[in-house]
Amino acid sequence: MNAVPAHPPVRQAIRRLSTQEVLEARFALVLVLPAVFAIFLVAFYPLGHAFWLSLWKINLRFANTPWVFLGLGNYFDILTDDARWLNALRVTSTIALTSLTAEFILGMIFALVMNQAFRGRGLVRVAILVPWALTTVVSARMWQVIYHATYGVFNRLLYDLGIIEAYKPWIISPFFTIWAMIGADVWKTTPFVALLLTAGMQMIPAELYEAAAIDGATAWDRFWRITFPLIRPTLLVALLFRMIDVFRMLDLPIVLTGGGPGQATETLSLYTYRVIFTDLKFGAGSALAVTTFLIILCTAFVFIRMLGAPVAGSEAEER
Numbered sequence: 055m056n057a058v059p060a061h062p063p064v065r066q067a068i069r070r071l072s073t074q075e076v077l078e079a080r081f082a083l084v085l086v087l088p089a090v091f092a093i094f095l096v097a098f099y100p101l102g103h104a105f106w107l108s109l110w111k112i113n114l115r116f117a118n119t120p121w122v123f124l125g126l127g128n129y130f131d132i133l134t135d136d137a138r139w140l141n142a143l144r145v146t147s148t149i150a151l152t153s154l155t156a157e158f159i160l161g162m163i164f165a166l167v168m169n170q171a172f173r174g175r176g177l178v179r180v181a182i183l184v185p186w187a188l189t190t191v192v193s194a195r196m197w198q199v200i201y202h203a204t205y206g207v208f209n210r211l212l213y214d215l216g217i218i219e220a221y222k223p224w225i226i227s228p229f230f231t232i233w234a235m236i237g238a239d240v241w242k243t244t245p246f247v248a249l250l251l252t253a254g255m256q257m258i259p260a261e262l263y264e265a266a267a268i269d270g271a272t273a274w275d276r277f278w279r280i281t282f283p284l285i286r287p288t289l290l291v292a293l294l295f296r297m298i299d300v301f302r303m304l305d306l307p308i309v310l311t312g313g314g315p316g317q318a319t320e321t322l323s324l325y326t327y328r329v330i331f332t333d334l335k336f337g338a339g340s341a342l343a344v345t346t347f348l349i350i351l352c353t354a355f356v357f358i359r360m361l362g363a364p365v366a367g368s369e370a371e372e373r
Contacts (some may be wrong), residue, residue, distance in 0.1 A: 101347065108341035114334040121337075128341035139342065141317050142325040143349075149236055149321070150300040154293055156240045161247030161292070166277075168248065169255040179252070186245040194309035197238040201225045225311050228318045235310055235319050243299070247292045254288030255281060294357055301350050322346045 108129070111122040132139050168179055185193065200208045203223040212218045224234040258281065266276050304323040307313050313320035313328075320328075326346065330339030 101344070104340045105344050107336055108338075108344050110337045112335065112337035114336060124337070128338050129345065131338070132341055132345055138317065138320075138325060139322075139345075142320050142322045145232065145318070145320060146301060146303070146322045148232060149239065149303065150297060152236050153239050153243070153300060154296055156236075157244045157247045157296060158289075158293065160240070160244045161251055164244070164248035165251035165255055166281075168252045179249075182245050182248060184245075185242045186249075188242065190242065190305045191309050193242045194238065194306050197234075197241075198225065198310055201234050226315055228315050231311055231315060231318050235307060238310060239300075239303075239306060243296060247296065250288055250292040251285060254285035258284050290357060294354055297353060297357065298350055301346060301353075322349075 109123060109125055111124050111128070113119050164182060168175060168182070188196075200206050201224040203209065203221055203226065206221070206224070208224065209218070209221040213221065222230065224230045262280050263276055266280060271279070301321075302323045303321045304327060307319045307321055307324050311319040313324050322342070323346070326339055326342040329335050329342060333339075
């Protein structure tokens, strides 16, 4: 059957509507352009400039040293002939995996506690944020005193409990140093994860828990089938922020351990910082910075794929 042709006034109305939509789209683009330009200046231009510098051999230690174009040579050197970068990657990956796991478990426990109704809950929420409120430099100095081999509180506590027989140099020993730094990092950043998870739990309707309790669901069932699925987006944001923080960790190792002993706690950011500002190798340092950015980007993609909210189409198929 042939379609009935639209009445001329109807066609004119459709044409006017389309023209209006085009004008609105253009106006929206004009409004967005300043923000896009600001993002370009703040994010994309520095990244592009760093990539351009990474294509050159630049050593500013010696005056009037010419730039030598290497192409991707700096990247090949990093991936094939840079044992120090591999060590920094191993240190950073160890800190990221251990810290994020501990912060997820502790943050979830604290969030579940703070989400309950009890007297003094507001005071508990404020008190738990104290470590996060401290600057990293102050926190690192504090833990440096706590870990001190002679008069540190940590040694005294473990000694009094009978866990150790003698005081140990926690931030000097090659084996213990990285774990001491992980402990300081977990202490400081767990409140951040707990706060975000608590905010996510506050958005869950209480009726869901009441209905589940009526149906005979246990506390574990309510957590696993209601709480955890509904806070996955919040958990994704918390872990993404923390993962990015770990990969750009610089102030904590500089103040607490200096990257030592040797290179036992030298992170990717600390190694990049030393190559650029100590060795003055701006080409190699820029390549290290771009490589770290790509690692963060790939890791963030994996996190989003694992914890991202399911697609609406897939939910409909499941139903």
